[in-house]
Amino acid sequence: MPVCRAGEPCSAPAAGVTLAFSRNGKTVKSVVTTSKGTYRVVLTPGVYVVRLVSKSPFPRMTPVNVTVRSGTASRRNFSIDTGIR
Numbered sequence: 848m849p850v851c852r853a854g855e856p857c858s859a860p861a862a863g864v865t866l867a868f869s870r871n872g873k874t875v876k877s878v879v880t881t882s883k884g885t886y887r888v889v890l891t892p893g894v895y896v897v898r899l900v901s902k903s904p905f906p907r908m909t910p911v912n913v914t915v916r917s918g919t920a921s922r923r924n925f926s927i928d929t930g931i932r
Contacts, residue, residue: 860884861927865900868913892917897925905930 851857861884868876870893877900878886898910906929913923 859929861906861929864906864927864929866925867898867900868895869898870895890915897923899927 860880860882862880862882864880866878866880866886866888867874868878868888868890875895876888876890878888880886892915894912894914896910897913899906899908901907906927908925908927911925913921915921
């Protein structure tokens, strides 16, 4: 079981987690992160709430608002607590 040691960095990509992108209270797209913790999603312009979909207390993240602009590609990183201590 992975654990973090005092005085050592304890971060890694969150692999295999599902991110849900919602507008007006409805999920419009969901994506699962890769083994490297990356994801790609195509959304129409607008403001979205991004949340983590999980049936367990871990992993977890605070829902985040993101704005998608027309005609541009954006990169957005999220801080996800995977529960490893």
